[in-house]
Structures are given as C-alpha cells and as structure tokens.
Amino acid sequence: xxxxxxxxxxxxxxxxxxxxxxxxxxxxxxxxxxxxxxxxxxxxxx
Amino acid sequence: xxxxxxxxxxxxxxxxxxxxxxxxxxxxxxxxxxxxxxxxxxxxxxxxxxxxxxxxxxxxxxxxxxxxxxxxxxxxxxxxxxxxxxxxxxxxxxxxxxxxxxxxxxxxxxxxxxxxxxxxxxxxxxxxxxxxxxxxxxxxxxxxxxxxxxxxxxxxxxxxxxxxxxxxxxxxxxxxxxxxxxxxxxxxxxxxxxxxxxxxxxxxxxxxxxxxxxxxxxxxxxxxxxxxxxxxxxxxxxxxxxxxxxxxxxxxxxxxxxxxxxxxxxxxxxxxxxxxxxxxxxxxxxxxxxxxxxxxxxxxxxxxxxxxxxxxxxxxxxxxxxxxxxxx
Numbered sequence: 001x002x003x004x005x006x007x008x009x010x011x012x013x014x015x016x017x018x019x020x021x022x023x024x025x026x027x028x029x030x031x032x033x034x035x036x037x038x039x040x041x042x043x044x045x046x
Numbered sequence: 047x048x049x050x051x052x053x054x055x056x057x058x059x060x061x062x063x064x065x066x067x068x069x070x071x072x073x074x075x076x077x078x079x080x081x082x083x084x085x086x087x088x089x090x091x092x093x094x095x096x097x098x099x100x101x102x103x104x105x106x107x108x109x110x111x112x113x114x115x116x117x118x119x120x121x122x123x124x125x126x127x128x129x130x131x132x133x134x135x136x137x138x139x140x141x142x143x144x145x146x147x148x149x150x151x152x153x154x155x156x157x158x159x160x161x162x163x164x165x166x167x168x169x170x171x172x173x174x175x176x177x178x179x180x181x182x183x184x185x186x187x188x189x190x191x192x193x194x195x196x197x198x199x200x201x202x203x204x205x206x207x208x209x210x211x212x213x214x215x216x217x218x219x220x221x222x223x224x225x226x227x228x229x230x231x232x233x234x235x236x237x238x239x240x241x242x243x244x245x246x247x248x249x250x251x252x253x254x255x256x257x258x259x260x261x262x263x264x265x266x267x268x269x270x271x272x273x274x275x276x277x278x279x280x281x282x283x284x285x286x287x288x289x290x291x292x293x294x295x296x297x298x299x300x301x302x303x304x305x306x307x308x309x310x311x312x313x314x315x316x317x318x319x320x321x322x323x324x325x326x327x328x329x330x331x332x333x334x335x336x337x338x339x340x341x342x343x344x345x346x347x348x349x350x351x352x353x354x355x356x357x358x359x360x361x362x363x364x365x366x367x368x369x370x371x372x373x374x
Contacts, residue, residue, distance in 0.1 A: 004300045008133050011300065015129030022123025027112050031124065032086035034111035035095040035103040038079060041203035042096045042107065043214035044262035 052341050054142060062145035065089050071098030072216060088124060090131045091144030092290050094206070096213035106183060106206075106290050110199035114187035132294045136301025138339035140284055140291055146208040147284055147338070153276035154323075162279050164325040171286050172336060178205060179289035201289060203261070208283070210269035218258065219266075280323035284338060295335035302356050305339065307332050311351040321346035328352055 022028070068080035080101050089102035105128055112121035131139060140147050154161075182201040191197045202209050275282045284291050294301075305328060312329060319327040321342045326334050328343045329351075344352045 008300045008302060011129055011133040011297070015126045015133065018122040018126025018129065020126075022121060022126055025118075025122075027118060027121055027123035028086045030112050030115050030117065031088075031103055031108045031121075032083065034115075035085040035108065036079070036081040038217065039094075039096040039107065039199070039202060039209070039213065041198050042094055042206065042209035043217055044203075044210060044265035045218065045258055 052345055054341060057142050058148040061091070061143040062148050065091065065093045065102060065145055066097055066099030068099045068101050088127050090135070090139045092146050092208050092288060094209040094212040096209065096217065098216050100212075107199055107202055110183055110187045110201060113184065114191070114197035114199060116195040119188060128290070128293050129297070132297030133301055135303045136298040136333070136339065137291060137294045137337060138301070138303045139294055140338040141340040147281060149211070150276040150281045150283060153273060154280050156277045158277050160278070163323070168325065174286050175288050175292040178287060179292045183289045205268070205287065207265075207269035207272040210265040211273070214262070214265060218262070281338065285324065285336070298335045298337060299333050301333070303339065304333050304354070304357070305337065305344070306353045306355070306358060308351045311349050313349055313351075315348065317346045317348060318343035318352055
C-alpha cells in the first residue's frame with residue numbers, strides 16, 4: 001500500500017509538470033482550435 | 047436482500063448533463079456547436095466534442111488533435127490531464143462521470159432473455175482497448191501524416207461509436223434543419239436536398255465536397271453494433287474498446303479513490319462477485335484495472351466488508367486482498 005501511495009505521488013507530480021509544460025508550449029490553443037469546429041472524421045464524413 | 051441505494055444514477059445523469067449543457071446545440075434551428083474557451087479544457091470521461099451539447103473537449107479526441115497537428119508530436123497537456131484524473135479517481139470516472147458509460151448502462155437495463163456476463167475469449171478481448179490506444183490514438187496520428195504535416199484522429203475516424211452516436215446522429219442523421227442548407231462553423235454548408243438520404247457537406251471556400259459514404263456507414267454500423275451488444279453485455283465499449291478506460295485502468299491499482307476490503311468481516315458469500323457487471327471477484331481482484339468503481343459489489347455485500355472512497359479509510363479497514371489481481 002505504501003508502494004502504491006508513493007507511485008501515486010510520483011505520477012501526480014509528473015502529471016502536473018506535463019500539464020504546465022503543455023500549457024506553456026501552446027497545446028491548449030491547438031485543442032481549442034480543433035474542438036470548436038465540427039470534427040468531420042468524428043461524424044464519419046471526413 | 048434489498049439492494050442499497052447509492053445515488054450513482056443521479057451523479058451519472060448530472061455529469062452527462064453538465065458535460066453536454068450547451069442545450070441550444072440540440073434544439074436550435076442551425077447547427078451550432080459550442081465554440082467558447084471552455085473547450086480548451088478536457089472532460090474526464092469520453093464525450094465527443096462534436097456533440098451539439100458538448101462544452102468541454104474529449105481527452106481522446108484532444109490527444110489525437112495535438113499529436114496530429116503540425117506543431118506538436120505529443121501532447122503533454124492532455125496526457126498530463128489524464129494522468130492527474132487517473133491517479134486521483136481511476137476508473138471511477140467510468141462508473142460515475144462518463145456519459146457514454148451511462149448510455150451503455152441504460153441500454154443494458156433493457157430486458158433480454160439471456161444476458162452474457164462472461165464468455166469464451168472475454169478476457170483476451172479486453173486487451174483490445176490497449177491495442178487501440180497504442181495504435182489508433184498514438185501511433186497512427188503520429189506516423190500517418192499528410193504532406194502538410196497533419197494527420198487524422200484515427201480512433202475517432204475509424205472506431206469511436208461515441209462520436210457516431212453523439213456527433214453523427216444529431217448532426218447528420220437528424221440535422222437541425224428539416225431540409226435546405228445550414229452553415230457549419232468554418233463555412234461548411236450542410237446540404238440536404240429535399241431530405242434525400244445522401245448528405246453532403248460543401249466547403250464554399252475550396253469547393254471541397256464531403257458526403258456520406260463508406261466511412262459514414264461503417265461508423266454508424268459499428269455504433270449500432272455497440273448499442274445492440276450493450277443490451278446483452280454490460281458496458282462492452284468500456285470492456286473492449288475504450289482507450290480512455292485503458293489509461294485509467296492502468297492507474298486503477300494506485301488511484302486515490304479506491305475500493306477497500308476487510309477480510310476479517312467477509313463471510314465469503316460471493317454476493318459481490320455475482321453483483322459485478324465487469325465479471326470480477328472484488329475479494330481477490332480489488333482495484334483491478336477492469337473495475338469501473340460502480341459500487342455494485344459494495345451495495346451487494348450483506349456485512350459491509352467492502353467500501354469505497356478516497357484513501358484507505360479508517361484504521362483496521364486497510365486493504366487485505368491482493369492489489370490489481372489476475373483475471374479468473
């Protein structure tokens with residue numbers, strides 16, 4: 001159980017770092033750009 | 047024994063409604079998906095961002111969008127988000143927050159003479175979702191790029207029945223306009239000549255024409271297959287196909303929100319295993335990657351040997367069954 005808790009903390013620290021780096025390098029804008037248009041592939045005509 | 051109530055249906059319904067709260071998208075006269083800044087954030091569950099009601103992005107769609115873009119080869123933002131959610135909640139997201147999980151559960155409520163809890167090949171087939179994650183969500187968008195350096199979201203394009211049900215059905219099969227044309231975001235025109243079965247999307251800028259063809263009918267067929275199988279098998283998409291479930295499942299054994307088992311209290315009646323829709327035995331497979339944390343085992347236990355919550359709970363209720371566990 002202690003092993004699971006340690007693993008969880010390490011994953012959360014790494015994940016938080018990933019999110020911050022991802023935001024800093026502009027990935028959020030890429031997500032927004034794609035998601036505000038109808039995804040033709042998703043609806044089967046792209 | 048009377049089943050205990052846990053309010054899960056209310057939470058699932060509220061989560062589905064909150065995820066798809068752009069209601070004008072469903073009932074307006076024009077195709078009008080939400081275009082606000084909220085969509086730069088992801089929802090924890092699987093919900094197509096082309097659903098007319100969606101106010102947040104699907105993490106699997108967003109992951110492929112960034113991987114398949116010209117500027118990036120991987121998405122630390124979306125992957126980090128999935129790790130945070132997975133390490134905190136695990137597959138509790140599947141059991142409580144995922145709109146497509148709720149749809150499958152409702153379909154499974156439909157009476158049918160023979161429901162399949164397990165069948166030959168059931169457990170090997172559950173590995174398929176990991177293959178789909180590796181191949182269709184990561185490898186293909188990363189490797190199959192066009193000359194402009196962009197690629198398609200291959201899981202959404204070729205597999206995802208949630209996209210077909212939540213996006214294609216309201217936008218193409220039952221579009222907001224009964225006939226004539228409607229303008230889509232980006233200048234695309236949805237042309238429905240006299241209600242003809244063939245639907246065309248026309249881009250006036252580039253004169254590109256999109257129309258329903260083999261891909262559309264493949265996606266609709268796959269969606270109908272999943273819908274029909276959901277009546278017989280509990281959550282087939284979650285068990286066999288969902289790449290988001292694969293990520294959260296891998297984190298289930300270490301997630302903060304967890305199932306707890308008191309071996310001393312257990313009377314070994316087997317009620318929990320019989321109640322589990324995912325065909326697990328919680329006394330041997332606690333916090334298994336396949337557990338969607340629906341809590342049916344907790345509600346079925348006559349002596350309260352199982353509980354669910356954040357952390358290990360009070361002292362003396364610590365885990366005493368193997369973590370993860372092997373398939374039967």
